[in-house]
Amino acid sequence: MTKVFRLGWLIVLGVCMIHTYHAAAQDSVATRSLETVIVTATRSERALSELPVPVTVVQREQIQAMGSLRLNDVLTEQTGMAIVTDHGTGVQLQGFSPEYTLILVDGEPLIGRTSGTLDLTRIAVGNIKQIEIMKGPSSSLYGSEALAGVINIITERPSGTNGNVSARYGTNETLDLGGTLNYSTSKFGLYVFANHYRTGGYDFDPDTEGQTVSPFSNSTVQGRMSYDFSRRTRITLSGRYFYESQENSSNIGTVTDPVAADGTGDVTDWNVNPVVTHRFSDKLKTTFRFYGSQYGTNSRQTYRLDGGVYDETYFDQTFYRPEIQAEYFFNSRNALSLGVGNIWESVEATRYDDKMKYQTRYAYAQYEWQPWKSLNVLTGARFDDHSAYGSQLSPKLSIQYDVVKWLAVRASYGVGFKAPDFRQLYLNFTNATVGYTVFGSNTLQAGIERLQEEGQIQSMLADPSTFGDISAESSRAYNFGFRLSPWKGFTSNVNFFRNDVSDLIDTKAVALKTNGQQVFSYYNVAEVFMQGVEVDASYQLAPGLTLSGGYQYLIAKDKAVVEALKAGAVYARDPETNRTRRVGESEYGGLLNRSKHMANAKIFFEHSRTGWGASARVIYRGRYGISDANNNAILDADSEYVDGYATVNLSVIKSIARWMRLQAGCDNVFDYTNKSYIPSVPGRLVWGSVAITLGTRDKAENKQ
Amino acid sequence: MNLRALMVMSLVLWGTSCDDKDDVKKTEPLSASEVNDLDATSASKFTLYSFANGAVVSNSDSVSNKWDIGFRGTTVILNSGVSGPGAASGQIVDGIFDEIVEAPAAGYAQDSGTAKAILGSGGWYTYTGTASVPNHAVLPNAGKVLVLKTADSKYVKVEIISYYSGNPSTSTPTFADLTTRPASRFYTFRYLYQADGTTNLKATE
Numbered sequence: 069m070t071k072v073f074r075l076g077w078l079i080v081l082g083v084c085m086i087h088t089y090h091a092a093a094q095d096s097v098a099t100r101s102l103e104t105v106i107v108t109a110t111r112s113e114r115a116l117s118e119l120p121v122p123v124t125v126v127q128r129e130q131i132q133a134m135g136s137l138r139l140n141d142v143l144t145e146q147t148g149m150a151i152v153t154d155h156g157t158g159v160q161l162q163g164f165s166p167e168y169t170l171i172l173v174d175g176e177p178l179i180g181r182t183s184g185t186l187d188l189t190r191i192a193v194g195n196i197k198q199i200e201i202m203k204g205p206s207s208s209l210y211g212s213e214a215l216a217g218v219i220n221i222i223t224e225r226p227s228g229t230n231g232n233v234s235a236r237y238g239t240n241e242t243l244d245l246g247g248t249l250n251y252s253t254s255k256f257g258l259y260v261f262a263n264h265y266r267t268g269g270y271d272f273d274p275d276t277e278g279q280t281v282s283p284f285s286n287s288t289v290q291g292r293m294s295y296d297f298s299r300r301t302r303i304t305l306s307g308r309y310f311y312e313s314q315e316n317s318s319n320i321g322t323v324t325d326p327v328a329a330d331g332t333g334d335v336t337d338w339n340v341n342p343v344v345t346h347r348f349s350d351k352l353k354t355t356f357r358f359y360g361s362q363y364g365t366n367s368r369q370t371y372r373l374d375g376g377v378y379d380e381t382y383f384d385q386t387f388y389r390p391e392i393q394a395e396y397f398f399n400s401r402n403a404l405s406l407g408v409g410n411i412w413e414s415v416e417a418t419r420y421d422d423k424m425k426y427q428t429r430y431a432y433a434q435y436e437w438q439p440w441k442s443l444n445v446l447t448g449a450r451f452d453d454h455s456a457y458g459s460q461l462s463p464k465l466s467i468q469y470d471v472v473k474w475l476a477v478r479a480s481y482g483v484g485f486k487a488p489d490f491r492q493l494y495l496n497f498t499n500a501t502v503g504y505t506v507f508g509s510n511t512l513q514a515g516i517e518r519l520q521e522e523g524q525i526q527s528m529l530a531d532p533s534t535f536g537d538i539s540a541e542s543s544r545a546y547n548f549g550f551r552l553s554p555w556k557g558f559t560s561n562v563n564f565f566r567n568d569v570s571d572l573i574d575t576k577a578v579a580l581k582t583n584g585q586q587v588f589s590y591y592n593v594a595e596v597f598m599q600g601v602e603v604d605a606s607y608q609l610a611p612g613l614t615l616s617g618g619y620q621y622l623i624a625k626d627k628a629v630v631e632a633l634k635a636g637a638v639y640a641r642d643p644e645t646n647r648t649r650r651v652g653e654s655e656y657g658g659l660l661n662r663s664k665h666m667a668n669a670k671i672f673f674e675h676s677r678t679g680w681g682a683s684a685r686v687i688y689r690g691r692y693g694i695s696d697a698n699n700n701a702i703l704d705a706d707s708e709y710v711d712g713y714a715t716v717n718l719s720v721i722k723s724i725a726r727w728m729r730l731q732a733g734c735d736n737v738f739d740y741t742n743k744s745y746i747p748s749v750p751g752r753l754v755w756g757s758v759a760i761t762l763g764t765r766d767k768a769e770n771k772q
Numbered sequence: 773m774n775l776r777a778l779m780v781m782s783l784v785l786w787g788t789s790c791d792d793k794d795d796v797k798k799t800e801p802l803s804a805s806e807v808n809d810l811d812a813t814s815a816s817k818f819t820l821y822s823f824a825n826g827a828v829v830s831n832s833d834s835v836s837n838k839w840d841i842g843f844r845g846t847t848v849i850l851n852s853g854v855s856g857p858g859a860a861s862g863q864i865v866d867g868i869f870d871e872i873v874e875a876p877a878a879g880y881a882q883d884s885g886t887a888k889a890i891l892g893s894g895g896w897y898t899y900t901g902t903a904s905v906p907n908h909a910v911l912p913n914a915g916k917v918l919v920l921k922t923a924d925s926k927y928v929k930v931e932i933i934s935y936y937s938g939n940p941s942t943s944t945p946t947f948a949d950l951t952t953r954p955a956s957r958f959y960t961f962r963y964l965y966q967a968d969g970t971t972n973l974k975a976t977e
Binding site: 323502504527529577580584585637638639640641643644645646647648649650694695697698699700705707 | 866868869887893894898899900901905906911912913914915916917931933934939941942943950960962
């Protein structure tokens with residue numbers, strides 16, 4: 069296997085070395101100016117209109133008009149995306165939990181997930197040029213985690229010499245301060261962004277110890293430097309540093325016998341990303357990328373009474389990856405990309421016995437083909453060889469056909485996977501407050517033996533040997549849709565999707581402890597499917613006035629449950645008599661936390677002569693299951709759902725003399741809250757902001 | 773539905789129920805009985821029950837064949853093995869009480885030192901803990917029917933319906949709130965006892 073990868077590196081390098089200069093060839097597969105250009109689909113700049121895969125692009129102007137601060141603020145208003153809270157704020161894509169969506173900043177993955185969720189509040193949006201959301205599996209390019217899709221945050225590029233400062237204050241003592249600095253000459257470019265965010269949080273239940281959302285503050289510094297050695301060679305260096313600190317308090321005793329504890333926590337996250345691109349000719353472009361990242365957390369809880377330490381944890385993750393990519397444009401209609409790379413990952417934490425390490429070697433190939441002007445084909449595959457669980461091949465094929473000028477049809481098939489993460493393999497964790505224990509599949513056997521020796525096991529509920537080794541979760545996905553633009557100013561996208569997921573990792577109880585709690589471990593079990601349709605439309609009513617709407621219909625079900633329902637083997641208790649009755653197929657509501665219906669409607673207004681602008685957005689999330697209340701392990705009874713809800717967000721903007729921007733807004737105007745089931749929705753938020761631009765911002769010079 | 777239709781329907785129903793009564797008289801009657809709020813609150817002693825008599829048996833008769841099943845907290849015992857001098861045995865069968873019309877021929881177990889014949893957590897009930905609402909509740913698992921052979925080798929099927937006083941609905945906020953939840957350790961169950969020794973557990977209409 070090592071040889072194969074070494075060979076891969078040699079081939080890519082070799083192609084670069086021996087290639088000689090060729091005359092310019094106008095390639096339509098490559099970028100066209102003026103159009104929306106995205107990089108997520110191919111790892112290189114391509115015109116959005118020619119990509120055969122569904123990609124949603126959220127531009128800087130829209131983010132600004134909404135007055136968003138963090139990534140979750142932006143994503144929650146996009147069609148088919150539900151913000152869900154599980155050890156952090158994550159996003160659900162085509163019905164997949166947050167752990168199946170890869171979050172990239174300028175094409176490089178952010179690391180640091182808790183229980184699978186990468187907390188989106190870690191990402192400030194003040195320096196974002198555009199957000200590219202690519203739905204459907206993208207493991208053919210990005211490997212593990214890109215099962216549901218990829219969200220790629222493209223940050224601003226050095227442009228002109230100018231600066232910008234902004235301040236915003238709002239409900240819950242939420243303060244956001246930001247600034248950018250731009251400096252560029254013909255060869256050198258520098259862009260620096262800094263942000264400080266602080267919130268007092270909020271409390272729905274003042275009678276209990278601790279707040280619903282505890283106060284926290286964070287700071288981000290992000291920078292990018294580029295230097296053009298020649299017309300053909302460019303080096304860029306980007307980096308990001310993030311620090312967050314949080315304070316909380318909680319009752320670690322019982323309701324009748326409270327014991328107060330105070331906690332502090334911090335998160336540190338940095339990454340560095342040097343990239344060298346060299347065009348050997350107009351036909352051959354090579355990119356060498358190195359990416360290193362580190363993510364760490366510390367938390368400490370002490371008794372309020374005597375200051376004694378109640379619990380102390382740390383988590384430390386590293387990620388290093390060199391990669392080389394070569395793109396070859398045979399002619400205007402054929403382009404080939406090859407890439408090879410190596411990932412070293414490690415985790416050291418309170419919850420693991422030792423420092424755990426993974427290594428992944430991978431290679432990918434992608435071919436773009438335009439047999440006719442109206443037909444675009446994108447195909448590729450990636451092979452990942454993982455040190456802990458084996459290898460994975462992820463192919464993808466997408467086709468777009470422009471039937472007529474105003475109608476394009478596209479279809480794609482792809483395979484995505486998610487490698488078992490460190491916790492699923494190596495966790496050794498006992499909850500300090502409640503007392504349950506979770507083992508990874510590799511630590512289970514030894515962990516159970518140890519607990520047995522210590523006399524902590526009351527009885528076994530399952531044979532640990534039946535859990536076995538866990539393999540990667542994988543999904544086969546089909547997307548089919550079309551793009552319609554029958555009238556000037558009107559565009560609409562429709563996409564039908566179906567994902568067949570297998571080997572989903574779940575937890576199951578292994579043993580009952582003497583303290584009445586259980587021991588859990590991970591195993592591959594479920595086969596689920598998620599299917600639905602997504603519709604997006606936008607219409608420019610008049611210059612500066614845009615209406616848009618979106619809707620997603622989603623069905624997400626466990627295949628085993630569907631089979632059991634067909635066989636009549638699923639039961640429930642009648643809520644009135646408590647007697648058992650049979651559950652019918654139509655009663656099954658599918659996987660928890662999935663809304664069948666989600667919709668949004670937005671209106672954006674901008675009057676460039678007077679500098680006034682405004683927006684109103686309505687975001688609806690239909691009812692969804694929260695937990696099984698009638699004890700049959702499936703979602704079926706009405707009492708197991710939380711009602712659907714809508715939030716209305718407003719903002720007004722006034723630009724003064726091109727250098728000052730005043731903005732005010734109100735999010736969740738009608739103050740929707742659901743304190744018991746959706747504590748993550750904070751209620752009405754009123755805010756005001758001011759931004760000042762210094763120097764001129766020259767868009768034409770925007771460098772890639 | 774208008775009043776006249778309602779009256780016609782109630783007449784019809786009344787008529788049919790009269791017919792049923794006549795049928796019951798002709799055949800051997802076999803019907804389910806329900807036991808409400810059987811007190812299993814004792815920390816030390818099991819509350820013993822006899823299906824043949826349809827009554828609680830005094831705990832002083834624990835070393836006898838007079839009882840079939842016993843309850844203490846969430847623990848359910850049968851009069852056999854480590855629990856009693858009898859030869860009772862049982863198993864948990866998946867299905868709906870009314871649809872289980874024939875006792876299985878095999879699969880019965882007696883109480884042993886390592887496991888009771890009727891498994892508690894993961895058997896007849898689930899303890900919700902903090903994993904789901906209502907928290908810290910003992911909820912009988914749906915679709916689990918206890919099929920037992922009594923101390924004198926008669927078949928009986930049992931559905932445990934509730935573990936809380938008054939058989940309350942468990943999906944209400946009142947139940948979810950631990951301060952307003954009815955007292956636990958009170959069993960409501962229904963059973964159908966076949967006195968003739970056959971495996972027939974079908975209720976006569």
